[in-house]
Amino acid sequence: MSLATTKTSKIDRLAELTAKTETSSGASLWREAFRRLRSSKMAIIGAVVIAVFVVVAIVGPWFAPHTPTAQTWRGEVFPNQGKFIGARGENWFGLDHLGRDMFSRMLVGARQTLLVGVVSMLIGLILGALVGALSGAAATLGGRAGRRLDDAIMRVTDLMLALPSLLLAVSVAAVMGQSLTTVMIAVGVVQIPIFARLLRGSMLAQGGKDYVLAARSLGIRKRRIVLTQIMPNSLSPVIVQATLSLATAIIEAAALSYLGLGNPDPAVPEWGVMLSQAQRFFDNAPMMSMYPAVAIIVTALGFTLLGEAMREALDPKLRG
Incomplete structure (x- = not known):
């Protein structure tokens, strides 16, 4: 039997064993996490709040008793x-x-609030994951060029993280102009370095695991190890962060709308815009501010509770 045939046989055997191990351990990991989530009061409360918010956002406009932009009772x-x-x-x-x-x-x-939050989170997640994966792969694959690329990406990321998130979002929104799309992009840009740093760190941690060392000892190419092993096993904390980032995105989008950088048409209802409009009448009409403010706080709290519960459920130190 030739050396090439023996090497191929070892690689195939490792892939088979890895697939079996990933199927059993991966399934048990998520099954155990789901079991812990079902028994967590924090997760249940967060899930209920999110479910109510999503249902209201989807079907609410069809059940609105009146046209939201009509000044029907202006005379009163x-x-x-x-x-x-x-x-x-x-x-x-x-x-x-x-x-x-x-x-x-x-x-x-x-x-509108759900749309802004989800789109902003997706912008930050997709772009941040791409940046983090590139940086993590460059650092994991090694080499002088890879380390230089990783250092360059991380220095830019550190610069973005050094700026207060709201200040960075306001700067982006001010440059792009007033619109709902601007709010989504501005809030999404703020999330990019968070996801990038998180995924890179997770990939570096996975790079030192035993299964990676075993794969390297059998001669499997580093690029294949990164794409098929390290990347999939590094996504759990990113998924949890995406849930937490939804809460942050909703709050920051509301803040930008409150500052007048949101939808240029004030007649279009959005909780941040409604809160901004109500501030002038707080002394005589405090409930105008209370309704959107409480809605924003409760919704953000729901995403935060579910995200924290997911983080605890997936934390290997807390699994019994």
Whole structure:
């Protein structure tokens, strides 16, 4: 039997054993994590909050009792500008300063808030994962060129992390102009270095595992090890961070809208815009601010609780 045939046989055998081990251990890992999540009150509360938010965002606009942009009761508001018209039979959350139904605007605004949060998170996740994977692969594969590339990428990432996230988002939004797309991109850019650093660190940690050393000892190419072994096993913390980043994205998007960098059309309901509009009437109409503020806080709390529960469920130090 030739040396090449023997080497190929060893590689195939290692791949077979690795596949079996990954199938059993990987399945048990996620099964155990899911079991821990089901028994976690924090995870259940977070999942319920998120489920309610998503359902409201999807079906809410069809169940809104009134048109959210229509100033139907404008005549009732302007003669009494110093008095907030609160909850009543036809307006469950009362009216805003222009005579629009607050309950309808909250329902429709949930979809805009969810859209901004999810798209922003996906921008940060995809671009950050690409940057982190490139840096982690360069550092793992070794070589002078790889280390230089890794150092260059990480220095840029460190520079972005050194800036306060909201200040960085405001800077990006100010450069691009006022729009809902600008808010998504600005918040997404803030998330990029977080995902990049996390994935790179996870890949470096996986690079020292026994299965990587075994694969290298059998002569498997480093590139194949990185793509088929290290990368898949490094994604768990990134998935958890994506859940946590949704909460951050919603808050930062609301902050940009509050600062007037969101949708240029103030008539379009979005919780951050509604909060910005209500600040002028806080003394006489505090409930106009309370509704969107509480909605943002509770939604962000739901994503945070679920993300923290997932982190604990996937932490090998906490698995019994």
